[in-house]
Amino acid sequence: MKKRSLWLLPLAGALALTGCSDSGNEAPAASDEAQSSEQAPAAEPLSSEKVKEVVEKLVADESGAQIIDGAAIAESLPQAKELVEGMNIEPAKCAELVAQQSSWDIEGINMAVATVAGAEVGESTSYSVASYEDDAKLSEIKKTVEAKDLQGCDSFSMEMQGMKLNASAEMLDATSDAKVTTATKTSITMEGTEVPMGSYTVQGLVGANAVSISFSGAVEDEQAKIDELVKELNVAVAELEKTQ
Template sequence: MKKRSLWVLPVAVALALTGCSSNSGTEGAAGSSEAPQEQESAGVPALTAEQAAAVAKTLGGDGPNVQVLDSDALSGSLESAKGLIDQMEIEPAKCAEFVSQQGTQDLDGVNMAAAIVVGETGESNSYSVAGYEDTAKLDAIKDMVDAKDLQGCEDFSMSVAGQKVSASAKILDAESDADKTIATHTAMTMNGEEVPGGSYQIQGVVGENVVAVSRTQTGEQADGEAVKALVEELNKAVEEVKATAK
């Protein structure tokens, strides 16, 4: 079986904390029943780089702690991400390929932008928007979202610069206005101490685009409440993508 990148995990957050992982199973926690899965947003073309940046900026808002990264900025960060991953000791070793694929994603044919919002108490939200001109890459993502398969890397750890991070993530039930939706919760332990709250992420396919909302928390929250809030944010993103792509 061909291996798939762990695109479904909140890797941006994981890299920031020097680690990510997953835990088997799908657990209940959902969005509104009025927003059924598989909306099929036919006719929503891939956003341009400028459009993706505009959507990310709108989602992030105008607060003082908002940073927006466009395609050029994200592409420029790939070498730094690759360098970080190359320094990591990853166990099991077979999961190193997944981490490398995710952390150094090729953005050729992808117009991507992201907005990061940092709260006063340390929590953060991030929004990513990507227009896929490369249909093969988009099809691969659709397959991964449909499969919801972590392929044996349910639990792994990373060590770099004297820090060891282990984590586990579970795939949560979620429905949204996107064509396809997947949500995860990642719990992390750093140097033997659990990171409170962990991170939640929800991702959706909208025509030829992919949008994602991630939230890193400093306190505990029930999965159902967290996913409900993320579904609301994702639905706003879906609406914005559709309006911008017209």
């Protein structure tokens, strides 16, 4: 069974998209709260135009922000898939997860993404909003996010431009105004030295919408960065709640 997730391995964070993964294990049973929420009337999803408007508001004060809508995202997916499939990711199960993450079936999902370059080389912050018209996909992403499970791929290796890199991912504690919140740290090392390609990401579910805010680059104070991202996530939550 395909599982919709807000998976945050470095590659997905770099592409700033929500995606899908495939695992041999079923997701843990949803909590009573989650089950009751699934039985409640589903919130109305946002149109492609509304999703893009929310993202534009999130980066309104940022000069040079690059915003792409769902049509542009769909057009870029084949190239993203080819890129990931050429990375020789090990162990094999993680290669499968990451490769599938970059071959998103986004039919029934209205999306928009914005990226803002940071002050340092290679530093950036991305903002992603996805609104689910497909109830089945929305249900699956809720189950997977609530599980907060890295599915055994908290450590793996990959090759990029002839270089072998080691990646690790871990779940962090975070709370926000969203109904469900996740926070993830990803790190990349080359020959034992950490390189500024990792990321910190916070994500939240709001009705039929999923929001992700991710920072890539060097971080001196981990908790301060998480707090900063949560603050921005809360702004996104407030914008989405205005549309409900």
